[in-house]
Amino acid sequence: MTSAFTTPIVTALSVRARLVRRGGTEDACRAWQTRLVQLSVWMEYWQMECCGTPFRKDSEVSWRLRPAADVDWLDTVLEDGVAATIDAVEDHHGGSSAPPTVATVVSIATVHCRFVPEPVAGSGVMTPVDEAKRWNSDLGDRRFAGFLVRLLTPETNDG
Template identity: 40%
Template structure:
């Protein structure tokens, strides 16, 4: 089976190990934040993402530990905007750019900021 996994830029930069298409990874997953992902990637793409890779939360019943093979990586770059009633900028209207590897330090693209990766993981049932 194949799962689409969200990988935050900051999580990867802090504690993540670089990976590439074809790599076998062992990740802790938690349910994806569909509201946030919808703002960044749109409703259609966000609906395909069930999990987020996680390094920093305390263990909980909704987490899952998996091992799988990376079959696709897209870097996600987004516009940063202040949302109504917010002081901080948030990513919106993201763009996917396929790539062969990920290290957490993908450069920004002009006025688009790198915010993370969308990774397809093949997981044995």
């Protein structure tokens, strides 16, 4: 499925080489010679702190995703239109009946901002990181709000 905010990407030889290095068969490599879709996923801080599994850039994850909703506040704190680029929200507490999305983590960024008690406009800071840890520190008076994660997953033809 491709939305206005997903980007189809044809796999590069480096992805195929990485699969071979990891012991992938030629069939597995051919399966990756398909169109891939980049998804932007929001993961709220409490999802990870409650029972999340830490992950790293270039690792494989299997998440149940739901449509992005209630992320407009990110535009208030970051002031850059990021909410419109978010395709889904990772939510392992919402009872989603969607099948797990298996994907490779392309990038991870932490998001911190001020809350008094609502998110403060323009107070957001997005920091690229290599690993999403279960517990993340605040940055001074900016509280850790969550992760913005970019995933790469095979395109599905489900309609």
